[in-house]
Amino acid sequence: MTQRPDIPLPPPKERRRLREAGALTQAQVAAQVGVARETVRAWESGRTTPSGRKGEAYARLLESLTTPSAEPYEEPAAPRTAAGRTGRHRQPSAVATAEAPEPSDVLTPAQAFDALYAFCAPALVRQTYLLSGRRELARESVERAFQTAWQRWPEVAVDPDPASWVRATAYEYALSPWHRFRPRYRHPEPPPADAADRALLDVLLTLPPSYRRTLLLHDGVGLGLPETAAETEASTPATANRLLHAREAVAARLPGLADPAALHRRLAEVASAERLRAPRPPTVRLGSERRARFWTRAAIAFTVTIIGATALTVRTAPTRYEPPVPPGETVQGIPPRVAPGTLSDKELKLRKKLRSGTAHGPQRLLPESR
Known part of the structure; x- marks a missing residue:
């Protein structure tokens, strides 16, 4: 029997809605309540029910989110561990990223893009480095992904999870097999x-790209x-199979990482050991606009070339029909050529x-006398 908190809890779906309405991530809620991020995820899915002092703290947090005057919770300055917890180790995570807040209506598109970039780009560069094993390719992939996001910003801005949209684009670019033909990446x-x-x-680099990405x-x-299955565009059983095989391959060569x-x-x-820095947001936006102008002009030039040709x-085409040369006819009295x-x-x-x-020389032109 679990003890229910004094403050009643809303249904699981309502818990998640309140958290998203307050612009909070699961990691931020876990840091304030004092539990793991996986625990908050289980509470929101209905698999488990909070109890005790943790449940009371969670209920008070949800109750504060229901009031209109509640301020959005800011994550404390203490860094998270790699597992998403705050506590004894105090080790920041350079791989995991929290859910990106949706752009506010009061922000301009450039301000919303810069906020998303500042939120995701630093960790995304490190993730892409683990995925590709190349520092320059990691920076290029993240820059190209955000350039694409800026070109399609009306679509990205209304996406439920814009961070996942950009991450998937960066991963696809980093894992493209065409990079092997580029001289700088040979x-x-x-x-x-x-x-x-x-x-x-x-x-990691010996794993197949799909296994590496899933892991x-x-x-x-x-x-x-x-x-993970949704982002890799695979079924959940296939994703679980890839994850198990990837873990087995890592544990076979590095037994200490079986956990x-x-x-x-x-x-x-x-990821934290590498000093990987992404360019500034205005640079990415300007680069995206320059690329858009270049391809627009290239398309116009190609169209004009086709029209001119x-x-x-x-x-220059002929204006009348020219009949073909007729075949030869047989002349009477001349035998056909065998x-x-x-x-x-x-x-x-x-x-x-x-x-x-037959006469030879100039005299051959003179008629013979008979």
């Missing part, structure tokens, strides 16, 4: 300085299995007579 980059970091990164999303970012919590912590440490073809072969005796005698009777 040679490997210097590995991490620490031997343990090199070993973990080597294991990073679930054990690195901290998404649930359904969310998912230990693997989560090591992924955060490897069509006009030239119409101008297939090449040896000459008959009659033909040989005729050729000899013609050759002997």
Whole structure:
């Protein structure tokens, strides 16, 4: 029997709605209540029911969110651990990212984009580095993903989870097989300085791209299995199978990382060891606008070229129909030409007579006197 808190709790779906209405993430709620992020997720899904002092704190938080004057909860300055907890270790997570708040109606599109960029880009660069093993490609992937997001901002701004939209775009770009044909990516980059970091990164890069992405999303970012399946566009059983095989491959070469919590912590440490910085938001927006102008002008130039070639073809094309050359006809009295072969005796005698009777030199133009 679990004790119910003094303050009644709303249904699970209402708990999540109140949290999202207050612009809070599961990690922020977990930090204030003093539990793990997975516990808050279980409370919102209805799998478990909060009880005791934690349940009372959770109920008071939800009650404060129901009042119109409640201020949005700001995450405390204490950093989270790789598992999403605040407590003894006090280790920040460089891999996991919280849910991005939806852009407010009072913000301009540029301000909303800059807020999303500042919220997601630093951790997303580190995640993409673990996914690709290349520092420059990680920065380029994140920059290209946000450039695409700015070009399609009306669609991204109304997305329920814009951070996942940008993350999926960055992952797709980083895992593109066409990078192997680029001259700058044909040679490997210097590995991490620490031997343990090199070993973990080597294991990750030996996994198939789909397994590597599933492992990073679930054990690195901290998404649930359904969310990971949705982002990788796979079924939940297939995602679970990929996750199990990826964990087995990592544990076979690094037995100390058989525990998912230990693997989560090591992924955060490897990502934090690299000094990866994303460009500033105005630079990304200007680059996106320049790319849009370039491709627009290229499309216009291509269209004008096609129109000009069509006009030239119409101008130089014949205006009347020219009948083809008719085939040859047989002339009476001349035998048809036979297939090449040896000459008959009659033909040989005729050729000899013609050759002997032909004059050579200037005199051949004069008529013979009879």
